[in-house]
Amino acid sequence: MPVVEVNKLIKEYPAKNFSKEKITALKNFSLNIEPGSIFGLLGPNGAGKTTLVKILLGITFPTSGEVKIFDKPISDITYKYKVGYLPENHRFPNYLSGEQVLSYYGRLSGLSVKDVNQKIPEMLSMVGMSDWGKTKIKKYSKGMMQRLGLAQSMLNNPELIFLDEPTDGVDPIGRKEIRDILLNLKNSGKTIFLNSHLLSEIELVCDKVAILDKGSLVKTGTIEEITAVEDSYVFFTSELSDSMINDLIIKFKVVMHGKNEFTYASSSLDDVNKILDYLRSGNILIKGFNKEKTSLEDMFINIIGKQTVN
């Protein structure tokens, strides 16, 4: 059963200039997230990503559509006992220390004082902040605030964690540490909903991604599915002779990348087999061939670019 079920979700905001027109932030949006996975949400600024997260957390209300978390409608706030959230640009009371912040929000999450006190050192250690627990957070750097926010989101041992730009302001080593934390959480069966602008990061940790643009779902799938280039294969072979290269270019219209790698674009598997037969007939060792992939970033820019043109 999916952890998050979104069905035909629409969110409209009134226009600010008192006109009757409405701004549609989400258009008939549907999505399912399976348990135990890291789900990445991508989209340019204003795509509706934060609106979606806020609806899932009951911070903003949908105009229409159905949203269920752990098979409960979001109007039933008890699902929040099993949810953690790190918002973008979060603001904790700056007169509190790190430990006090965790204690306050832990108790608001429904934990007992005893449980909170037990969990605080564990969480601070997990995010590498053990030495800073007693320091007032007004002395924290941006990266430290993010780590504290991450600890806060995990304090109630949630089954589903929403993270909005979790590595914002964190140095590269810290980012790697946060990625490791996310993978550990996933391995322990948690579901993570990740909203990040850092596509390379999403590519490294997410099992599945959805691309959102202007309130509509543009593409969804696993990282492999999203980054695969349709009908294009990359072949890795032993060194090819000049005559064979010539034949491949003329007969099969391949694109060579040196003498032992080429790309072949075709929608027909028969054509792919013809190339394989040709190579074998020339006693060429086929080291491997794959469907061509692109980086998530290139794919994202390609998709969003097309959307903008359309």
Place this chain on the structure above:
Amino acid sequence: MIFKTLLYGTIREAIEKKIILAMFILIGLIIFLFLLFINLDTVDGIQQMFSLGGDESYRENIIRFTIELLNPFIFLSVFFLLLIFSASYIPSMLEKGSIDVLLSKPVSRSKIIIAKFLSVVFLAFIILTFLILLIWLMISIKTGIWHYPFLTSILWFTLIFAILYSFQMLLGIITQSSILSLVINLFILFPVSGVLSLRELTIFTLVDSGFAKFIVNFLYYILPKAWDIREICVNLILGVSVESYQAVITSVLFMFTMISLSVLYFSKKDY
């Protein structure tokens, strides 16, 4: 548990932001000035003057003198300070990044608002207790007149604050601005309700139209009556019978309406 945490959070905010400390210092200053007043033997002089009329008259006059310390000027100053100190609670809670975390917790929105309201009123109660109890103790020790009904003013003043704050809370939720909610509240609740309380002596001497009088009366009945409640409080301390509690009843109804509207608006609002 969650309700207690919200109460604790608000009180902690007041302590850490040194709001309570500032209030205690300001009130301490008022009391210090009052102490100087006593040391200048003014009270002794007043004692001698009052005692000329016999024991009963002396006691009555001391009580009147004590109540004079809750005169309109001090009343206005104390509530002005209390409303200033409480103005930022709701807007700071609604700031982006802060409200997001709060609403992601398993706490109902109505609980958040009611807890916030009660905790701010509780803080005001502590501050008013400090002020009134100290004044009462000093006068009682100095004069030997222990007039316990004076202490009921703590509860009356807390009620007045709760009524005024309920309106400020609603304004804070709607405008999300401390200054705007404070200015509107102070304007409507002090000059406007003050003039409306004295409408017979002020507005009605200038206005003749029946319709205008109806509107003024309507405004009087729907708006809170801080001044009238103060008057009732003073009469009760003096042991004077109160003819009508209409001002208390309509003001309390106003308070519940404001709290209900706050909960309703907050429960429907997108953040």
